[in-house]
Amino acid sequence: MKSITRKHRKAFHPVRHILFIHFLSASIDNFKDFLNIKYHPFGEAPFYCLNPAAVHYKERVLFDLQISICKDTKRPVGTFSCSCGFIFSRRGPDECPEDIFKIGRIKEFGYIWRDKLKQLVHHEKKSWNAAAKELNCDINTVKKYSSKRIFEENQCNQEKVEIVHKRVEWLALMKQYPEYSVTALRRMAPALYMWHYRNNLEWLKSTSPKQMVKNTTSKRVDWSKRDIQMLTDIKKAIIKLKANDRPIFINKSRIGKEIGCLSFIEKHLDKMPRTKEYLEYHVESREEFQIRRIIWACRELNENSQDVKKWKVKRLAGIRENVNKFVLIFMEKEISKYKEGVQNAENKTLAIFERNSEPSMAWECYIEEQSMVHTDWFYM
Ligand SMILES: [Zn+2]
Structure with missing residues (x-):
């Protein structure tokens, strides 16, 4: 009994589970109906405000409920704080419908209640008895709170009123965006968050949703x-990058930036096998990119009626002397096509690329067709 009702640190025999279900007067069939049902000893918000001085008396306007456990009885104790400043508690759980209107102890009457008392006693000159009846409280409470000293003290209590108001604001925000983390809520209401952080940190911590980490793992x-x-x-991004007039180096980080998911790709690529395979196949090596730049540079020069000369191509394509030997050979070959006056040099190159949608495949075909070098050279 002890271990099955506490945090599970071991597995339990099915028979024990069945026994326990029977103990709870449930059956195997209906037991699953209780799954994910949270226990609310005071029902669910909004709760009834029980401040007789407020216009919303006995209306469901109260959201702030803090539950603690009574040390002696181990029963839940609910502390209800309303925006009107009225704070009361009662010991739970609620067992019958009338319990929702029960007050165990009033912790704070609030400014509305005090104003009403002031009006009844000092302005309307009602008797303490009549005021007590109207405010649904003990005559001694009326006596105590209508004394001049207490009234002055009340003026200092504005801070408490502010706390209640700010609490209500924060709770309303949480209710409006139940799936938001503290960070997201904070972004929505930075001033309110900071106010609680400075004045009401314990409450903020205990009330706010737990960190995003929990949310992401549970989803x-x-x-x-x-x-x-x-x-x-990624396919779209690669097409877009390739469509650029001036060649862009198509590597993982460029693609990642293009779709705005770079860190996501870096972190989770192993969980996305299709993406991983496609990406590994389609990212360019340095040499592939250099070759693409050479083709582009030759074409640019030719189109602008300039001589396709080695130094010009090198400068335009940004090819340094220390590049792979194969790249240099390729460049010579590409330039020679223009020198020979081969009109269709470019078209021929492009045609190969159009036939092969996979870039690395295209390079291999291109090289083989040119009978220049064995493809292994490429990887020297
Ligand atoms: Zn209220």
Whole structure:
């Protein structure tokens, strides 16, 4: 009994589970109906404000409930704080419908209640008895709170009123965006957050949603769906990058930046096998990019009626002397095509690329067709 009702540190025999379900007067069939049902000893918000001085008396306007455990009885104690400043507590759990209107102890009457008392006693000159009846409280309470000293003290209590107001604001925000983390809520209401941080930190910590970490782990990510989406995005990004007039180096980080998911790709690529495979196949090596730049530079020079000379191509394509030997050979060959006056040099090159949608494949075909070098040279 002890271990099955506490934090599970070991597995339990099915028979024990069945026995325990029977103990709870449930059956195997209906037991699953209780799954994910949270225990609310005072029901669910909003709760009834029980301040007789407020216009919203016995209306469901109260959201701020703090639950603690009574040390003696181990029963839950609810402390209800309303925006009107009225704070009361009662010991739970609520067992019958009338319990929701029960007050165990009033912790704070609040400014509305005090104003009302002032009006009844000092302005309307009502008797203490009549005031007590109207405010639904003990005559001694009326006596105590209508004394001059207490009234003066009340003026100092404005701070408490402010706390209640700020609490209500924060709770309303949490209610409006239940799936938001503290950080997200903070971004929405930075001033309010800072106010609580400075004046009301303990409460802020205990009330606010737990960190995002918990949310992300509890939400299962459909990686296969992500994988497909990411693959589509990456394909589009590569097409876009290739469409640029001046060649752009197509590597993982450039693609990642293009779709705005660089860190995501870096972190989770292993969980997206399709994307990973496509990406590994389609990113360019330095040499592939150099070759693409050489083709582009030759074409640029030719189109601008300039001589396709080695030094010009090198400068335009940004090719240094220390590049792979194969790249240099390729450059010579490409330039020679223009020198020979081969009109279709460029078209021939492009045609190969159009036939082969996979870039590395295209390079291999291109090289083989040119019968220049064995493809292994490429990887020297
Ligand atoms: Zn109220």
